[in-house]
Amino acid sequence: MRYLETRKARIEIVPMIDIMFFLLVFFVMAMLKMIPNSGIATQLPHSSTAVEVPHPKVLVSLLKDGSIMIDGKPGTLPDLSHQLASGDAVQTAVTIASDQGTSVQNLMAVMDACRTVGVTQIALAAKVQH
Structure with a gap:
């Protein structure tokens, strides 16, 4: 059953x-x-003595026309100073990726904006040339 x-x-x-x-x-x-990868096409200067630096907390891209990009977003020098001053500037590592044709004066202006708020860890991005 x-x-x-x-x-x-x-x-x-x-x-x-x-x-x-x-x-x-x-x-x-x-x-x-x-998801598309977004970024800015720049030609970094070449260096045969470049070394690898730790990943930056803030990446500043300096373009040929003198404009800057802060972590991929357009910005100005006062914007950069304000963003860096809002955090712990001493512990913030900033890497400046300057285009090959950028003037030294524009580079110095970005470095001055960083150092004015107390950033001490500034690195310049470069392509390693073998």
Whole structure:
């Protein structure tokens, strides 16, 4: 008589959860490939004695026309000073990525804006030339 008993239908949840996690990972990976990388095209000066420095807390890009980008966003020297003064300036590491055709005066203006608020860790970005 055991063969004639009706059995309750069971829905297995574990395989369904596995499939949902797989789909989630698949779509996350697909979306990461769709996000465009953004940045500014600059030609860094070359140096044969450049060394690797730690990752900066603030990256300042100095373009040929004298404009600056603070962590990828357009800004001015007062904006840079204000942003650096709002944090712990002594512990802040600033890297200046200056375009090859930038004048030294513009570079000095950015360095002065950093040092005025108390930043002591300033590095200049360069391409290593072998």
